[in-house]
Amino acid sequence: MKILSLDYQKFSLPNGLQVILYPERSLPISVVNLWYNVGSSRDPKNKTGLAHLFEHMMFQGSKHVKKGEHFKFVQDRGGTLNASTSFDVTNYFEKIPSDFLETALWLESDRMGFFLEALTDETLANQIDVVKNERLERYDNQPYGLTWEKLFGLLYHQNHPYHAPTIGYLNDILSYNRNDVGEFFTRYYQPRNASLVVAGDFEIEKTKDLISKYFGELESHGEVALLNTEEDELSESKCEVVFDAVSLEKILIAWKTEKIFNEKTFSLDILADILTGSKNGRLYNILVLQKELALQVSAFQFSGSYGGFFCITATAKPGKPLEEIKKIILSELDNLFQNEVTAEELMRSKNGIKAHFIYGMQSLDSVANHLNHYNFYLHEPNYFSQELAHYEKVEKESVKLCASYFSKPYVDLRFVPKEKGGK
Amino acid sequence: MILDRTVPPQSKEEIKFHLPEIQQIKTASGMNGLFIQKTKLPMVQFMLVVSTGSVLDADGKSGLANLTSILIDEGAGGLTALELNNQFELLGSSIQISVNHEFMYFTLLSLEEKFGETLALLGKILSTPHFEQTEFQREKSKVTAQLLQIKDEPDTIADKLFEEQIFGAKNKLGNFIPGKIKEIELLTNDDVKNFYHSFITSESSGFVCTGSIGLDELLKLVNQFVDKFGGAKKDGTPTLILPAKKKRLYFVHKADAPQTEIRVGNISGKRSDDDFFARTVMNTILGGQFNSRINYKLRETKGFTYGASSYFVYRKMIGYFLMSTSVQAEHTVESLRDIYEELHQIKKTITHEELEAAKLSIIRRFPSNFETYYQLASGLNTLHTYDLPVSYFDEYISNIESVTIENALSSAEKNILDETRVVVLVGDKTKFGGQLDEFGFEEIAEMDEYGEPLTTP
Numbered sequence: 001m002k003i004l005s006l007d008y009q010k011f012s013l014p015n016g017l018q019v020i021l022y023p024e025r026s027l028p029i030s031v032v033n034l035w036y037n038v039g040s041s042r043d044p045k046n047k048t049g050l051a052h053l054f055e056h057m058m059f060q061g062s063k064h065v066k067k068g069e070h071f072k073f074v075q076d077r078g079g080t081l082n083a084s085t086s087f088d089v090t091n092y093f094e095k096i097p098s099d100f101l102e103t104a105l106w107l108e109s110d111r112m113g114f115f116l117e118a119l120t121d122e123t124l125a126n127q128i129d130v131v132k133n134e135r136l137e138r139y140d141n142q143p144y145g146l147t148w149e150k151l152f153g154l155l156y157h158q159n160h161p162y163h164a165p166t167i168g169y170l171n172d173i174l175s176y177n178r179n180d181v182g183e184f185f186t187r188y189y190q191p192r193n194a195s196l197v198v199a200g201d202f203e204i205e206k207t208k209d210l211i212s213k214y215f216g217e218l219e220s221h222g223e224v225a226l227l228n229t230e231e232d233e234l235s236e237s238k239c240e241v242v243f244d245a246v247s248l249e250k251i252l253i254a255w256k257t258e259k260i261f262n263e264k265t266f267s268l269d270i271l272a273d274i275l276t277g278s279k280n281g282r283l284y285n286i287l288v289l290q291k292e293l294a295l296q297v298s299a300f301q302f303s304g305s306y307g308g309f310f311c312i313t314a315t316a317k318p319g320k321p322l323e324e325i326k327k328i329i330l331s332e333l334d335n336l337f338q339n340e341v342t343a344e345e346l347m348r349s350k351n352g353i354k355a356h357f358i359y360g361m362q363s364l365d366s367v368a369n370h371l372n373h374y375n376f377y378l379h380e381p382n383y384f385s386q387e388l389a390h391y392e393k394v395e396k397e398s399v400k401l402c403a404s405y406f407s408k409p410y411v412d413l414r415f416v417p418k419e420k421g422g423k
Numbered sequence: 424m425i426l427d428r429t430v431p432p433q434s435k436e437e438i439k440f441h442l443p444e445i446q447q448i449k450t451a452s453g454m455n456g457l458f459i460q461k462t463k464l465p466m467v468q469f470m471l472v473v474s475t476g477s478v479l480d481a482d483g484k485s486g487l488a489n490l491t492s493i494l495i496d497e498g499a500g501g502l503t504a505l506e507l508n509n510q511f512e513l514l515g516s517s518i519q520i521s522v523n524h525e526f527m528y529f530t531l532l533s534l535e536e537k538f539g540e541t542l543a544l545l546g547k548i549l550s551t552p553h554f555e556q557t558e559f560q561r562e563k564s565k566v567t568a569q570l571l572q573i574k575d576e577p578d579t580i581a582d583k584l585f586e587e588q589i590f591g592a593k594n595k596l597g598n599f600i601p602g603k604i605k606e607i608e609l610l611t612n613d614d615v616k617n618f619y620h621s622f623i624t625s626e627s628s629g630f631v632c633t634g635s636i637g638l639d640e641l642l643k644l645v646n647q648f649v650d651k652f653g654g655a656k657k658d659g660t661p662t663l664i665l666p667a668k669k670k671r672l673y674f675v676h677k678a679d680a681p682q683t684e685i686r687v688g689n690i691s692g693k694r695s696d697d698d699f700f701a702r703t704v705m706n707t708i709l710g711g712q713f714n715s716r717i718n719y720k721l722r723e724t725k726g727f728t729y730g731a732s733s734y735f736v737y738r739k740m741i742g743y744f745l746m747s748t749s750v751q752a753e754h755t756v757e758s759l760r761d762i763y764e765e766l767h768q769i770k771k772t773i774t775h776e777e778l779e780a781a782k783l784s785i786i787r788r789f790p791s792n793f794e795t796y797y798q799l800a801s802g803l804n805t806l807h808t809y810d811l812p813v814s815y816f817d818e819y820i821s822n823i824e825s826v827t828i829e830n831a832l833s834s835a836e837k838n839i840l841d842e843t844r845v846v847v848l849v850g851d852k853t854k855f856g857g858q859l860d861e862f863g864f865e866e867i868a869e870m871d872e873y874g875e876p877l878t879t880p
Binding site for chain 2: 003026027028029063064067068071072073075076077078079080095097099100102103106110114125126127128129130132133134136137138140141142143213214217245246247248277278279280285288289292295317318344347348349351352354355358359361362363364
């Protein structure tokens with residue numbers, strides 16, 4: 001499909017920084033999207049959350065940009081900015097009027113090259129407080145806020161890079177010192193370990209010169225190798241009940257599957273859609289509409305560099321037993337794999353996916369982020385059409401082949417009101 | 424040669440942005456629409472806006488507008504709920520139906536080639552909803568179950584309580600849209616049908632649209648499928664009676680909560696007031712973005728919070744100012760003191776540098792408001808909702824440019840008020856109880872998690 005095939009350029013600077021340029025000049029806006037090959041999977045032992053804390057520190061100033069000025073430079077110029085940390089990567093981005101593209105490149109290159117000069121105990125202490133607040137607000141003080149921390153903790157063994165939550169454990173967050181941050185920067189924040197996408201309204205040759213000007217003199221030092229980790233199978237199913245400040249019971253069932261961009265993940269995505277993607281989703285239909293046991297049910301496939309799993313989660317209506325919900329989930333899965341999905345279910349799912357690929361091209365920051373996403377995992381930024389083709393190739397038989405994942409041990413995680421017996 | 428990085432890059436600042444043309448449409452029956460053609464992608468974003476919402480819930484029937492919006496696409500035009508959903512999915516289209524206090528939105532997203540069929544489905548939903556008893560019972564029970572979860576969500580408790588108290592009990596502008604559990608339980612399917620027949624009608628509707636479709640084709644399809652539905656328009660405009668002017672504090676005790684949710688605000692001016700642009704600039708300085716005064720103080724200087732922001736919220740007839748944050752419980756009182764100080768200072772001092780930075784930030788960000796199809800449709804919806812002229816966006820930049828320090832200070836004086844300030848705290852009361860005398864509240868009430876008073880004010 002033509003609109004999913006982008007006209008881009010990719011090259012590397014001598015210091016190893018990968019650069020992807022995608023000119024799209026319908027609005028006077030440019031996006032700078034920078035991915036570092038480091039996420040919480042690289043957190044040192046007993047320093048969980050360091051990659052995420054580091055993301056915060058990157059806004060605390062660098063040698064030529066004072067604390068608070070990074071935001072100010074971008075916002076005063078009409079831009080928006082943010083960053084995010086996942087298990088695999090950390091991502092920084094600015095969307096800015098195209099006349100100020102150079103400002104964004106200056107800012108990103110300054111913190112890539114000259115962060116350490118501005119690092120102080122004061123800024124570190126401040127951001128440790130902020131991250132502590134983030135943890136309290138978004139996880140500890142929210143109903144079901146510990147869902148993902150618990151689930152990943154059960155699915156992955158203690159030494160696996162996905163075992164600990166990206167935000168980190170509170171005690172670890174409070175323990176970071178300047179050495180930790182300094183070492184982390186030196187190891188991971190270098191041109192060779194990053195890829196830069198510039199998308200939007202710009203002239204290619206001029207922008208190449210600017211990138212070379214600001215990033216060219218930054219030095220790389222040492223390779224960051226892939227983590228050497230084996231994903232072990234669960235030897236037996238695990239069940240944990242969390243007594244939490246919640247009113248309704250919730251269950252999550254998760255089976256280990258495949259890493260990102262494995263061919264089977266496309267079938268698993270479609271399976272998730274067929275199960276719970278809409279009112280017609282098989283599990284939604286039976287649990288929410290027909291039997292009225294659940295308030296909501298959803299399924300999804302998670303995949304990263306070092307592992308993947310398929311999860312089904314349901315919130316029970318008051319007084320409805322999780323055990324019955326679980327029984328129906330397992331029996332519906334069994335039924336689906338015994339009898340195959342229907343042609344209409346497949347078509348419905350594929351039509352939705354195709355439309356969403358097109359809808360997804362509206363926003364420049366989303367396109368820029370996808371270019372980096374594909375480049376990071378596949379070394380090919382322009383993978384939109386190919387990814388869609390993978391979904392279009394999914395047939396009844398390929399969904400049926402997913403059955404093998406669901407016959408293996410799994411994690412059963414439940415959240416129950418603490419009044420029901422918790423401490 | 425080593426690059427001199429000490430001087431930030433300079434810009435020529437050439438604005439090359441051309442506003443998209445807004446076309447005004449009138450359908451055969453007289454419904455008004457606004458349209459922007461955007462051909463970048465073969466898709467259409469369409470929003471039908473009905474002037475009805477939870478302010479029209481009758482006394483004792485809170486949640487009725489919400490329940491009606493949930494049930495209206497649970498079967499229509501001879502198709503069951505599942506058949507209807509199946510049709511949308513086969514087209515690759517989506518429909519979202521939502522309701523707020525004053526409007527109900529039917530939002531469609533479809534590929535251009537499927538837009539006609541998608542709009543035809545919307546036509547069935549608007550004209551011939553089934554409102555079956557089975558669906559009614561099921562969805563009602565889902566809503567009440569969802570409401571049980573509110574007491575677990577401190578941020579929702581705070582937002583809900585603030586809106587209820589700021590508007591008071593004598594109007595429905597602050598009512599919680601999903602309603603009260605006890606009242607929802609008494610609703611009948613006939614209530615829903617009556618609400619639909621009374622308030623969901625093409626005579627009280629308009630639409631906005633952005634897409635690759637041509638104007639003539641759009642008009643033809645709208646005329647064919649959604650131009651005429653429902654009965655005669657009923658006047659449901661509520662009267663506006665606000666609480667007496669008092670400094671009020673409402674709090675909800677959550678034992679051992681590690682954080683306190685804080686809301687501080689007051690009734691303020693309307694969206695259509697002359698000082699709207701001054702207000703926008705002033706709030707950008709105060710709490711509208713990351714580097715604003717309040718966030719900078721509470722997060723970046725003191726480390727009390729993950730984030731703090733302020734904004735203006737509007738109904739058609741009125742608006743309110745709100746400062747919102749969540750802070751470490753032990754810093755509740757100091758945070759409140761800091762917020763009060765900032766709300767005081769914004770009326771006293773705004774520097775030239777702050778003013779210019781805020782204005783430039785808003786002006787330079789303007790083109791990025793026109794990027795996605797949804798953003799364009801939302802922009803058109805703002806014009807529709809507040810009866811703004813189509814020239815509004817043409818004049819937007821010059822209106823922001825013309826704001827002076829005096830205008831901004833005066834808008835703070837007019838819109839951030841001490842004497843009607845409402846404060847909501849949701850957290851462990853042992854961390855702030857007995858330490859609030861300095862704020863001079865004339866009324867303090869402890870509420871339960873559903874917003875009902877535990878003590879008589």
